[in-house]
Amino acid sequence: MSSTLASNTIHSEMIGNAAWQDRKDAAIARGEGNLAPIFIDRAEGSQMWDVEGNRYLDFGTGIAVVNTGHLHPKVKAAVAGQLDRLSHSCVMITPYANAVELAEKLNTLAPGDTPKKTMFVTTGAEAVENAIKIARSHTRRRGVIAFDGGYHGRTMMTLGLTGKVAPYKTRFGPFPGEIYRAPYPIPGHGITEEMALKALDTLFRTDLDPADCAAMILEPVQGEGGFYPAPTAWFRRLREICDEHGIVLIADEVQTGFGRTGKMFACEHAGIEPDLMTMAKGMAGGFPMAGVVGKAAIMDAVDPGGLGGTYAGSPIGCAAALAVLEVIEEEGLVDRSQAIGARFQTALSDLQARYPDVVGDVRCERGAMIALELVEEGSMSRPNPALLKDVMAQCHNRGLIILACGMYGNVIRFLPALTISDAEIDEGLRLFSEALEDAVDGQT
Known part of the structure; x- marks a missing residue:
C-alpha cells in the first residue's frame, strides 16, 4: 500500500460511517441524497471497503460506470x-x-x-x-x-x-x-x-x-x-x-x-x-x-x-x-458480458421458481444489464416497492451493493463489472438469495 493511500485510509477509519453520514447531511444539499450510509474508502476490481474496513461486493459499479472494474491497472x-x-x-x-x-x-x-x-x-x-x-x-x-x-x-x-x-x-x-x-x-x-x-x-x-x-x-x-x-x-x-x-x-x-x-x-x-x-x-x-x-x-x-x-x-x-x-x-469483455448475464439468469430464475409470488420477472437477455422485478401475488400489475427496500437493506448489511429502478420503485438492477470473476458473482448471488429470503420471511 502506498504511503498516500495508507494515510488516507487511516484518516477515514478514524471516523465511522454514521459520523460521516451526519457530516454529509450537514454539509451537502439534501437533494443530493445517498442510497446507503456507507462511505467508501478504497476499491479494487469488484470489491470495495468502507471507512470502517467492511468489505462489499459491488453489483452497481457506480451506476454502470466502472465496467472494467475499479482502478483497472491499465486505466x-x-x-x-x-x-x-x-x-x-x-x-x-x-x-x-x-x-x-x-x-x-x-x-x-x-x-x-x-x-x-x-x-x-x-x-x-x-x-x-x-x-x-x-x-x-x-x-x-x-x-x-x-x-x-x-x-x-x-x-x-x-x-x-x-x-x-x-x-x-x-x-x-x-x-x-x-x-x-x-x-x-x-x-x-x-x-x-x-x-x-x-x-x-x-x-x-x-x-x-x-x-x-x-x-x-x-x-x-x-x-x-x-x-x-x-x-x-x-x-x-x-x-x-x-x-x-x-x-x-x-x-x-x-x-x-x-x-x-x-x-x-x-x-x-x-x-x-x-x-x-x-x-x-x-x-x-x-x-x-x-x-x-x-x-x-x-x-x-x-x-x-x-x-x-x-x-x-x-x-x-x-x-x-x-x-x-x-x-x-x-479481455473480451463484450463476450464476458453475455456470460455474466447467463450466469445471473440461472441463479435468478431459480429464485423466481422458489418465490413466484414476489419475483414477477427476471430480465437477463441484455448481457450484464440485469433486472429482477418484485411484485405481489405474482402479478406484474402489483408492484412491491416495500419488499425492494427490505431486500436492499438486507443486501447492504451483508456486504452487497445493489441498485433500484423502475417507475414504481420495485425493480432491482444488477450492474456488475465486466471483469468480475465467477466466484465473486456466485458469492454475490448467494448473499442476494439470503437477503431475499429474509426479506420475504419478514413480510409474511
Whole structure:
C-alpha cells in the first residue's frame, strides 16, 4: 500500500460511517441524497471497503460506470502517464492528440457504415443536450419525441425528456417546450408494440406534424425506467418512421454502452444504426467523460463554437477512455458480458421458481444489464416497492451493493463489472438469495 493511500485510509477509519453520514447531511444539499450510509474508502476490481474496513461486493459499479472494474491497472497507468504530460488545455483552444485518437476509435466502433464524427463533453446529460442541439440544427425543426419511463439526465432539457416524475422532476418545472412523449412498449405492463406504434401515430396526427419533428430519443434498454429492452421489431419500425420523415433517431447509450449489454452498444442487438448516439458512464473507467457520436453530415450541421465546454474531452478522460477500449478488446469483455448475464439468469430464475409470488420477472437477455422485478401475488400489475427496500437493506448489511429502478420503485438492477470473476458473482448471488429470503420471511 502506498504511503498516500495508507494515510488516507487511516484518516477515514478514524471516523465511522454514521459520523460521516451526519457530516454529509450537514454539509451537502439534501437533494443530493445517498442510497446507503456507507462511505467508501478504497476499491479494487469488484470489491470495495468502507471507512470502517467492511468489505462489499459491488453489483452497481457506480451506476454502470466502472465496467472494467475499479482502478483497472491499465486505466490507472494511462491516467498516471497523462498526468505527467498534461491535465488541461481545453480541446477547443489548443487540442491534443489523444482526443483525436479517441474520436477516431469511437467513429470506427459506432454501428453502421455511414461516416461518423464525435464531439466530447463531460456528463451524460450534456451529451443528450448536445444531441438535441445537433438534431435541431440539422433539421431546422424544433419538436422532440421521448418515451414514457425514459431517463436522460437532470438538466432542464433532459428532465423535460425524462419520463419519470419522482424524484427527478418534482417542483422543477416548467420544462422546455416542444417536447412530446409516446408510450414505450412493455408487454408485461400491458403496453404492446402495436399499442405504442398506434399512440405514436396519434401523436403525429394530434400534436406534432412529423415535418416539424427534429428527433426521437430513446434508450435501447431503459435504465431508471426498469431495465426493459426495446423490442426489436418496434425499434426497427422507429428507424423506418424516422427515415420516412427525415427525423433524427438518437440512441441514448449512456448506461447501455461499452459492452454492458453483450454488444459494444445496445442498439446493435436490433441491427440499428442510429443517427446520433450519446455515451458517458462506462466510457472512461470512472473518470468524467461523455460524448455524442453520429453521422458526419448531421454532426457537422453545427457551426464552430456551437458545441463543447471547458472540460469537454479532457486529456485525462481521453487517456482513460482509450485504455478502457483496449481493456474491453484485450479481455473480451463484450463476450464476458453475455456470460455474466447467463450466469445471473440461472441463479435468478431459480429464485423466481422458489418465490413466484414476489419475483414477477427476471430480465437477463441484455448481457450484464440485469433486472429482477418484485411484485405481489405474482402479478406484474402489483408492484412491491416495500419488499425492494427490505431486500436492499438486507443486501447492504451483508456486504452487497445493489441498485433500484423502475417507475414504481420495485425493480432491482444488477450492474456488475465486466471483469468480475465467477466466484465473486456466485458469492454475490448467494448473499442476494439470503437477503431475499429474509426479506420475504419478514413480510409474511
